[in-house]
Amino acid sequence: MNWAIISLGNRFRGDDGIGPLVLDKLRERFGRALDCIENGGDMTQLLEDWRERHVCVVDAVVLPGRAAGDIIRLDGLADPPLETVRTTSSHGLDLAEAIELGRALGALPLRMDIYAICGENFATGAALTADVAAAAGRVARSIAETLVQQTGGPFCTSNP
Amino acid sequence: MAKSKTIKVDYLARVEGEGALYIRYDDGGVQDVKLKIFEPPRFFEAFMRGRDYLEAPDITARICGICPVAYQMSAVHAMENALALQPPPELRALRRLIYCGEWIESHVLHIYMLHAPDFLGYPSAVAMAKDHPKIVQDGLQIKKAGNALVRLLGGREVHPINVRVGGFYRVPAPPELEALREQLAEARTLAEETVRWTASLPFPKFERAAADQYEFVALSHPREYPMNEGRIVSTRGLDIDPGEFEQHFREEHVSYSHALHSVLAARGAYMVGPMARYNLNSDRLSARVLQLADDIGFPPFCANPFQSIVVRSLEVLHAFDEALRIIDGYRQPESPYTSCEVRASTGCAATEAPRGLLYHRYGIDDAGKITAARIVPPTSQNQKTIESDLRLMLPQFMHLPEDELRNRCEQAIRNYDPCISCSTHFLRMHLEQGAGELCR
Numbered sequence: 001m002n003w004a005i006i007s008l009g010n011r012f013r014g015d016d017g018i019g020p021l022v023l024d025k026l027r028e029r030f031g032r033a034l035d036c037i038e039n040g041g042d043m044t045q046l047l048e049d050w051r052e053r054h055v056c057v058v059d060a061v062v063l064p065g066r067a068a069g070d071i072i073r074l075d076g077l078a079d080p081p082l083e084t085v086r087t088t089s090s091h092g093l094d095l096a097e098a099i100e101l102g103r104a105l106g107a108l109p110l111r112m113d114i115y116a117i118c119g120e121n122f123a124t125g126a127a128l129t130a131d132v133a134a135a136a137g138r139v140a141r142s143i144a145e146t147l148v149q150q151t152g153g154p155f156c157t158s159n160p
Numbered sequence: 161m162a163k164s165k166t167i168k169v170d171y172l173a174r175v176e177g178e179g180a181l182y183i184r185y186d187d188g189g190v191q192d193v194k195l196k197i198f199e200p201p202r203f204f205e206a207f208m209r210g211r212d213y214l215e216a217p218d219i220t221a222r223i224c225g226i227c228p229v230a231y232q233m234s235a236v237h238a239m240e241n242a243l244a245l246q247p248p249p250e251l252r253a254l255r256r257l258i259y260c261g262e263w264i265e266s267h268v269l270h271i272y273m274l275h276a277p278d279f280l281g282y283p284s285a286v287a288m289a290k291d292h293p294k295i296v297q298d299g300l301q302i303k304k305a306g307n308a309l310v311r312l313l314g315g316r317e318v319h320p321i322n323v324r325v326g327g328f329y330r331v332p333a334p335p336e337l338e339a340l341r342e343q344l345a346e347a348r349t350l351a352e353e354t355v356r357w358t359a360s361l362p363f364p365k366f367e368r369a370a371a372d373q374y375e376f377v378a379l380s381h382p383r384e385y386p387m388n389e390g391r392i393v394s395t396r397g398l399d400i401d402p403g404e405f406e407q408h409f410r411e412e413h414v415s416y417s418h419a420l421h422s423v424l425a426a427r428g429a430y431m432v433g434p435m436a437r438y439n440l441n442s443d444r445l446s447a448r449v450l451q452l453a454d455d456i457g458f459p460p461f462c463a464n465p466f467q468s469i470v471v472r473s474l475e476v477l478h479a480f481d482e483a484l485r486i487i488d489g490y491r492q493p494e495s496p497y498t499s500c501e502v503r504a505s506t507g508c509a510a511t512e513a514p515r516g517l518l519y520h521r522y523g524i525d526d527a528g529k530i531t532a533a534r535i536v537p538p539t540s541q542n543q544k545t546i547e548s549d550l551r552l553m554l555p556q557f558m559h560l561p562e563d564e565l566r567n568r569c570e571q572a573i574r575n576y577d578p579c580i581s582c583s584t585h586f587l588r589m590h591l592e593q594g595a596g597e598l599c600r
Contacts, residue, residue: 012222040318041225044273044300045307093273097286104289105297 003147004035006049008059008095014126015068015119018136019058021128022115025140034147043093047102050109054150056143057112059095060119060132068120069131071139076112113146115139163187167569181569182416183550190554193547195573197419205533213239213502213528217323220520220535225318226269229262229310230513232323233388234520234535239325241403242507242524245500250493251327252388257486258313258323259387259511260479264306264347265317266514267434267472267479270577271358272299275469278571279361295357298350302476305347308340309483327497337487344487348480351473352452358473359456363466364568366553374463374545375427376436379512385444385478386437388511393440394430402510405519411536422541429544432516433576434471435462446481449474465549465575472577502528513538515577539578546576 005026007019023036037049049055057076066072074081081096093101095114102108117135128136167183184192208219216235221228233255240246247255272295273285282288289296307317312332314320322329368374377398379390392408393399400408411420424430438445442460445453453460453474462471508521516538523532549572557568 042307042318044269044303045317047300048304093285097284100286101289101296104286105293105300107297 002053003055003151004037004049004053005056005058005143006037006039006046008039008041008057010040012125014121014123015117015129015132016060016122017128018060018117018119018132021133021136022058022139022143025136026143029140029144030147043095043098044101046095046098047105047107050102050112051107053109054111055109055113056115056146057095058115058117058139058143060122061116062120062122063116063118066118067131068118068129069135070118071135071142072116072118073142074114074116076114077108079114113143115143164191167566181550181573183554183569185554185558190551193550194416195543195547195550197417197543205535208522208530208533211530213242213522213524213530214325216520216522216530216533217325218321221319221323223535223537226266227262227513227515228319229258229314229323230511230518231520231535232320233259233511234509234513234518235522236323236325237388237509237511238507238520238522239524240507241509242505242522243325243500243502245326245498247327247498248493250491251331251497253486253490254313254328254331254493255323256387257483258310258320260483260486261306261309261313263387263479263514264351264476264483265303265310266306266577267476268299268303268306268354270514270574271354271469271472271476272296272303274577275472275571275574276358276361278567278574279363279469298353302347302350302354305340305343305480308343312336312340324497326499327493327495329496331493331496334490334492337490341484341487344480344483348477348484351477351480355452355470355473355477356456358470359458361469363464364557364571366464366466366549366556368463368552372548372552374435375424375430376439377424377430377432377517377541378436378440379510379517380440381444383444385441385446385475385482386512392510392517394424395439396427398424402519403508405508405510405536406521406534409519409536409541411540417543419540419543421543422536423544429548430541431545432538432541433468434475434514434516435465435468436516437512438462438471438474445474445478446485448481449478452477465572468575468577502526506532515539516541539576542576542578546573546578549575 005023007023009016009019011017011020020038023038026034027036039045076099117132119132121129164184164186180196182194182196204223216239217232220231220235223231277285277288280288285296310320311317315322376395379386380393381390391399392402408425409422410425411422414421439461458470504526506523510517510519518538519536521534522530525531550569553572557565560568
């Protein structure tokens with residue numbers, strides 16, 4: 001199976017950097033064996049990046065009633081989309097619209113696991129909130145387990 | 161008491177600028193138009209002070225996720241102006257090539273994802289894609305080619321990291337560029353179809369009266385369609401070196417906007433961007449682009465801002481022709497960059513961002529630390545003209561139903577592809593009753 005892990009968000013805007021941090025952790029573990037794609041805001045690029053692949057998408061969200069660091073896992077092809085609040089630069093689309101656009105164009109991935117991590121501070125230049133940063137390890141472990149379950153060999157490394 | 165109506169758009173965008181629209185009008189005409197940019201100041205000019213001059217292109221690139229190359233280009237040219245540094249022609253060509261990539265990326269995003277739905281009656285590109293998937297797929301394919309150019313030369317397609325004062329950190333080997341040629345040629349074919357398609361869209365009729373004609377302002381270069389270099393010229397006779405910019409252009413603060421309004425000191429509002437470039441330089445487009453413009457009957461001077469989508473599509477096609485020309489003639493530079501001794505100095509430059517003229521000025525000290533920075537982006541330069549467009553257009557469109565009138569106002573703003581209105585399909589407009597005034 002052809003897997004890619006895609007992060008959305010901006011490293012320099014507080015909790016919006018959670019996706020890239022998860023990617024960093026996965027790169028540490030799997031190195032070049034795993035295709036990790038950092039998307040800084042070009043949602044149309046997603047349609048190319050996930051075409052005919054299995055993907056995990058990691059993004060920050062703001063959800064009323066949820067605490068910073070809460071992790072919501074969704075089936076991107078089946079579950080209704082979360083209302084995300086983006087603070088990064090873009091000119092038009094968010095993840096939900098990218099999925100809808102992919103559906104209209106027949107350009108959806110074969111499988112899409114979405115990890116939405118609740119953030120609270122998206123200020124430019126701010127560090128990740130401690131609870132959000134702590135969630136990165138949990139998300140990375142969950143993705144790693146999925147990869148090992150689904151693919152076996154290539155991702156069965158002895159790295160911690 | 162006169163019937164007064166108010167158009168309020170509370171939230172114009174989620175991105176580089178956050179803005180709103182307020183229009184008050186009555187049977188006697190338009191009484192007030194305000195394009196309100198309420199995004200907090202970002203202080204880029206302030207926090208660049210004390211940073212090394214080599215950091216300017218990477219820091220300013222962060223101003224915009226759609227046109228970072230423009231910020232990098234204006235920054236490096238300004239620094240090189242300060243240091244009297246002249247990169248060789250091979251590096252100059254590569255800069256023009258990465259700018260071609262950005263024009264393609266940025267213009268195509270606007271044409272297909274933001275502006276076209278206005279003309280076809282869709283609330284968004286996603287809705288348009290359901291009925292016209294081939295059109296949107298073509299747009300994405302064209303954009304992908306622009307992304308590939310920026311990725312190769314800039315290291316990545318968003319916020320590239322390979323541009324530096326004096327040139328690049330790394331330059332491609334000829335085979336790397338040749339590998340892009342087929343993709344660019346295929347995308348060029350789609351770009352040509354895009355020109356024909358945009359020209360067929362139904363355009364609202366709008367022409368300014370003689371007394372209200374636009375003053376178009378753009379770079380002009382004697383031998384090429386302007387991107388990185390040239391004099392600043394206008395349709396009313398302005399013809400200055402970029403070093404004279406601040407003698408002729410003035411920025412003003414208005415109480416309702418966090419973005420400074422830029423005006424020509426002598427005459428006020430002016431327009432920058434694709435229409436200005438085209439109207440002042442159309443004869444320097446590639447021969448194939450000129451032939452196509454002639455074939456479709458598109459004039460060499462365009463004064464209807466709703467037709468800016470056609471001009472953008474012509475510029476996309478030109479960017480492909482230019483990119484292919486540069487790739488075919490590419491010779492790898494001996495060194496990826498040139499350098500020199502740093503000294504205390506001041507330099508400025510203007511380049512043509514996708515949305516128009518982008519001016520930078522920097523002061524640096526003997527150690528190469530930035531002591532002063534000034535940036536005048538195209539969107540701030542167009543603000544007054546956007547407002548005057550709305551003021552002049554509205555009387556022509558007042559007969560429209562409320563929803564259509566709102567859409568027409570938003571479309572008029574999108575004619576300029578301003579960063580502040582990039583997601584205006586999410587806008588809400590409502591008519592509200594003023595004190596003692598009757599509202600619909």
